Amino acid sequence: SAVISQKPSRDICQRGTSLTIQCQVDSQVTMMFWYRQQPGQSLTLIATANQGSEATYESGFVIDKFPISRPNLTFSTLTVSNMSPEDSSIYLCSDTAWEAMVYTQYFGPGTRLTVL
């Protein structure tokens, strides 16, 4: 599987500010995904980031709040805008690989965000 890195690994931010999270994959992948894991909860899909097209957002997530860029096949960013304490979560990106007859996702190490 590809190696996935994320920056920053963690951050503490003030409410009302924005943070951009970077996700880098060491090989070209068509589809990347962004997830959120709130404290003590499981993962929730935010959006799908396809290179060359607009991101597709899940119900409850909007582009104004979570703008996503996908400039090439190895990189994506997620911005958390106008943050509030409720945005405190771990944000994870994943890539997709065709393995054993299924599209398998592998996750980056995550970005732990705390909003004060």
Add this chain to the structure above:
Amino acid sequence: QKEVEQNSGPLSVPEGAIASLNCTYSDRGSQSFFWYRQYSGKSPELIMSIYSNGDKEDGRFTAQLNKASQYVSLLIRDSQPSDSATYLCAVNDPYPPFSGGGADGLTFGKGTHLIIQP
């Protein structure tokens, strides 16, 4: 809306025994199923994927899928203390590769917290 249900646990199993983790899903159209392991403070790591009815074995792990009953399970044989973690069941609906499409995002269950007692 796809739903994935898991017993949150904790599930406590003696070292060396078999740990059995279960998951049910709501969407009959679901095609692919995954088990991830997540240690505290870490990101999920893939254990196994399965897409056809029956069993799939990989080392000490066996995934079982029953699409008619809409459940998928994970068996861990010879459980070790290092297996103590949260196990996440996930479901997606991949498009056939020849369609030119790609994978759908994953829907996760809430996870089962497994404790292996030494």
